[in-house]
Amino acid sequence: MGESSNRWIRPTRRDLVSAVVLGAVAAPLTYAASARQKQENEEPLVHSEDLGLELVQWSRKMPPTPSFPARIDAYAAYDGGTTCGTASKPGVVDVRNLILRTYGNRAWSIGHPCTGGVSEHAEGRALDVAFNAYSRSSRKAANDFFWWLLRPDSHGNRHAMARRLGIMYAIWNRKMWRAYRPNEGWLPYTGTSNSHTNHFHLSFSWAGALRRTTWWTLQ
Numbered sequence: 001m002g003e004s005s006n007r008w009i010r011p012t013r014r015d016l017v018s019a020v021v022l023g024a025v026a027a028p029l030t031y032a033a034s035a036r037q038k039q040e041n042e043e044p045l046v047h048s049e050d051l052g053l054e055l056v057q058w059s060r061k062m063p064p065t066p067s068f069p070a071r072i073d074a075y076a077a078y079d080g081g082t083t084c085g086t087a088s089k090p091g092v093v094d095v096r097n098l099i100l101r102t103y104g105n106r107a108w109s110i111g112h113p114c115t116g117g118v119s120e121h122a123e124g125r126a127l128d129v130a131f132n133a134y135s136r137s138s139r140k141a142a143n144d145f146f147w148w149l150l151r152p153d154s155h156g157n158r159h160a161m162a163r164r165l166g167i168m169y170a171i172w173n174r175k176m177w178r179a180y181r182p183n184e185g186w187l188p189y190t191g192t193s194n195s196h197t198n199h200f201h202l203s204f205s206w207a208g209a210l211r212r213t214t215w216w217t218l219q
């Protein structure tokens, strides 16, 4: 551009005012778009409750969620397996079916032989479902499930579905979430050789395992 054209691109006072107004509108939109992109790329394991649900919900695959009143279960206390009765408990079977319907048929396991040591599996109230932490799509599916399980509900109840289902703890991809330490979030877990990178584990309270929590009693 030559010297002579400078006056055509020099902003007027009105142009500057317009730009400021436009910027005020455009900035939040740009921010929302980049937050979405960030969320998608990082596939965060869960439940940052301050991200804003509408920003992160759109790309997630989640089980159908019934509507519930505000009343909700207390967090499950720790009540580890001590007995042997490997028959699958009905609440655990329901959650297995919900997961397979939502994310497709895949390997799973509930009751384990009692010789395998003390575990909720030996009481039929633990569930393993195959997801692969090294596959992008499989990892996203599992993360989407945990997002659904641990997000606050419309009443502001934290970790709402985990409480309604009586989830006592969960282990997935080297991390563990404990209902009895809810403010600690996901903590590092190194308990087994694969550290749950080829499946996730859910342990249920007896109330959840026996369908006595609000997922079943208030639907």
Ligand SMILES: [Zn+2]
Residues within 6 Å of the ligand: 121, 126, 127, 128, 200, 201, 202
């Ligand atoms: Zn397990």
